[in-house]
Amino acid sequence: MQKTTKALTVSALALGLITLATSAVAAQATTGIASTRHNLGSSNRSAGGATNPASGLARAGDIYTTGTDEICVFCHTPHASNTAVNAPLWNKALPGSTYTVYSSGTMQGTASLANNNMSLACLSCHDGTQAMDNMINKPTTGGNPGSAGWNATGSRLSGTWYAGTDDAEATGNTVGGALNAKIYMELGTDLSNDHPVGIPYCGGGQTGLGKTGCADQDFNAVTQGANATSFTVGSSSVVKENMRLYNTAGGLSVECGSCHDPHNSEQKTFLRISNSGSAVCLTCHAK
Ligand code: HEC
Ligand code: HEC
Ligand code: HEC
Numbered sequence: 001m002q003k004t005t006k007a008l009t010v011s012a013l014a015l016g017l018i019t020l021a022t023s024a025v026a027a028q029a030t031t032g033i034a035s036t037r038h039n040l041g042s043s044n045r046s047a048g049g050a051t052n053p054a055s056g057l058a059r060a061g062d063i064y065t066t067g068t069d070e071i072c073v074f075c076h077t078p079h080a081s082n083t084a085v086n087a088p089l090w091n092k093a094l095p096g097s098t099y100t101v102y103s104s105g106t107m108q109g110t111a112s113l114a115n116n117n118m119s120l121a122c123l124s125c126h127d128g129t130q131a132m133d134n135m136i137n138k139p140t141t142g143g144n145p146g147s148a149g150w151n152a153t154g155s156r157l158s159g160t161w162y163a164g165t166d167d168a169e170a171t172g173n174t175v176g177g178a179l180n181a182k183i184y185m186e187l188g189t190d191l192s193n194d195h196p197v198g199i200p201y202c203g204g205g206q207t208g209l210g211k212t213g214c215a216d217q218d219f220n221a222v223t224q225g226a227n228a229t230s231f232t233v234g235s236s237s238v239v240k241e242n243m244r245l246y247n248t249a250g251g252l253s254v255e256c257g258s259c260h261d262p263h264n265s266e267q268k269t270f271l272r273i274s275n276s277g278s279a280v281c282l283t284c285h286a287k
């Protein structure tokens with residue numbers, strides 16, 4: 001990708017063309033969360049057909065519901081949000097699952113999801129136990145299930161879940177609107193085979209910022225952001241491209257959101273940066 005862009009820039013300059021800026025603006029219209037798999041509403045890119053409108057190619061189809069054309073509502077609400085999780089204005093109840101965390105003989109830190117960890121926000125869909133339209137504040141006035149979500153009240157978003165043109169329930173991609181193990185998107189509640197989350201940074205934590213503050217020198221330096229509780233690893237000038245660390249009672253912690261930005265439409269699998277050359281891994285691990 002980078003190579004192509006560079007070649008383009010060079011040839012455009014050689015020809016004295018100044019159309020690049022215009023095409024960049026045009027490309028932006030199709031980017032953003034709306035064009036990703038995290039658009040679970042009826043404006044999903046594969047809604048109404050199994051063809052990807054961007055590429056024109058046939059695709060199995062993303063999962064979406066006909067229940068609303070809103071996008072943010074599956075995760076955020078402007079009011080009455082769930083504060084029991086370290087994710088902003090969170091619109092979902094947590095499933096209350098018990099997770100088996102990663103552990104190994106060479107780890108210096110201990111993983112735990114007992115501190116309102118940000119990862120619980122992702123797991124509230126990705127452990128596969130809770131419906132994706134189970135929200136605190138539905139996109140309507142009135143009839144909102146409240147802090148327990150519709151698990152407690154049964155007040156579900158009306159609409160059908162589809163995967164492309166297929167009924168997502170019939171094809172087994174969702175069960176009752178929850179991600180099914182059939183597709184790899186569901187991590188389940190056994191996280192022992194996944195990169196640790198809820199894990200202190202630096203291999204057992206740190207005594208201060210910067211490289212010297214790291215308990216284990218096999219990790220790269222932590223930088224403090226503009227506000228007292230924001231911390232990252234990485235050197236991009238675009239904040240969201242750096243690997244975020246989350247301030248928890250257990251210290252600065254690596255969570256799903258460290259590597260993934262759930263809104264990112266630039267990288268496959270919502271990674272904060274391209275993992276070409278394993279750049280995601282090498283941002284934290286000095287290997
Ligand atoms: C409201 C439910 C929901 C939440 C919350 C959620 N996801 Fe997802 N995610 C989905 C669904 C549904 C898919 C797959 C859709 C499909 O197959 O079309 C998905 C797909 C993904 C994918 C695969 C993308 C691809 O292009 O292959 C990644 C990675 C991912 N999610 C990570 C995360 C992370 C990290 C978080 C938390 C920051 C998160 N998700 C929170 C519902 C959710
Ligand atoms: C699939 C779930 C999901 C959807 C859909 C979603 N978000 Fe988020 N959002 C999250 C999670 C999880 C976080 C916390 C991630 C983090 O800490 O980096 C977050 C963080 C944010 C933040 C603060 C951190 C940042 O990176 O700027 C803003 C602002 C935000 N979301 C806005 C939106 C808006 C606006 C929409 C709809 C257009 C939206 N989100 C849709 C899951 C989602
Ligand atoms: C240390 C970094 C890191 C953390 C932490 C992390 N992921 Fe990922 N995740 C990745 C990378 C890298 C990929 C892409 C793997 C690939 O391309 O095969 C990925 C892929 C995925 C996928 C797509 C599945 C697939 O096989 O393509 C999902 C879904 C996902 N992650 C969800 C999560 C959730 C939920 C969490 C938190 C419980 C999480 N990730 C934590 C780095 C991470």
Ligand code: HEC
Nearest residue numbers: 104106107108109200201202203204243254258280281284
């Ligand atoms: C946000 C920072 C961060 C990123 C990005 C990251 N890691 Fe990690 N990783 C950690 C931390 C912290 C630990 C726990 C280390 C400890 O406690 O000893 C860890 C643990 C691991 C372990 C387990 C070590 C053990 O002793 O069992 C492996 C393997 C690993 N990471 C590989 C990767 C790979 C591969 C990638 C890229 C896909 C990656 N990491 C991305 C921070 C990160």
